[in-house]
Amino acid sequence: MPRLTSGAIVGIDFDNTIISYDHLILAAAIRQDLVSEDAVANKKTLRDAIRLLPNGEVHWQKIQAEVYGPEIAGAELIAGVSQFLTRCGVAGVKLYIVSHKTTVANYDTTNTNLRDAAMAWIESRDLFSKSGGSLVSEQVNFAMTLEEKVARIETLGCSYFIDDLTEVFDHPQFPSGVEKMLLDRSRPASAPTSGAFANWYDITDYLLGDD
Numbered sequence: 001m002p003r004l005t006s007g008a009i010v011g012i013d014f015d016n017t018i019i020s021y022d023h024l025i026l027a028a029a030i031r032q033d034l035v036s037e038d039a040v041a042n043k044k045t046l047r048d049a050i051r052l053l054p055n056g057e058v059h060w061q062k063i064q065a066e067v068y069g070p071e072i073a074g075a076e077l078i079a080g081v082s083q084f085l086t087r088c089g090v091a092g093v094k095l096y097i098v099s100h101k102t103t104v105a106n107y108d109t110t111n112t113n114l115r116d117a118a119m120a121w122i123e124s125r126d127l128f129s130k131s132g133g134s135l136v137s138e139q140v141n142f143a144m145t146l147e148e149k150v151a152r153i154e155t156l157g158c159s160y161f162i163d164d165l166t167e168v169f170d171h172p173q174f175p176s177g178v179e180k181m182l183l184d185r186s187r188p189a190s191a192p193t194s195g196a197f198a199n200w201y202d203i204t205d206y207l208l209g210d211d
Helices: 022-031 043-051 056-068 081-091 114-124 146-155 200-208
Strands: 009-012 094-100 140-143 160-163 179-183
Touching (some): 022 056, 043 056, 081 200, 094 146, 114 140, 140 146
Parallel strands (some): 009 160, 094 140, 160 179
8 A cells, every 4th residue: 555645745865866976976986097997886885995095085075076066967867766756746745855965066176056957957857747746846955964954854844755875864853753765776676674775666666556
């Protein structure tokens, strides 16, 4: 039986939850000789490897500045998101994007507005139209800090929140009445356990039932 009914409110993170930078990150890391050409295109794996290098944190932040800003057009929509949005539109579910995203990245020499770039990417993938009205531009929220993001989730009245970062759910101010749904694409595709899901198809089945 579907857990979501008409009028339910679901919050969704943006970076690495809706949008995937995996291949962009890998390409940038290879260009900068930070990883080998046979490295796996996985954001978390690449991040951890780069951070272990001398000045690794700086290298990582420079790559983020590149792929989140001027190179974002090449980022991919994560598989299953479109179907989830469409199902939510049919079910009358209200969606909010809540993203921890500054306006400009520290190491971006182009000074690209990261929020404008994200909105342009969302529009280029027709996510608003695919949602059937469940998601409109006014329902895309950007927060300067993690604390602001957590507070916004509570203010919006979300019943569920979907994110790829455990640090969001572990924040002491994360609202207790919101069900935590972790998108962990590194885990094997299987029945979800402890609120962790391997892909968007599992999330859709959990919240909306089999189509």
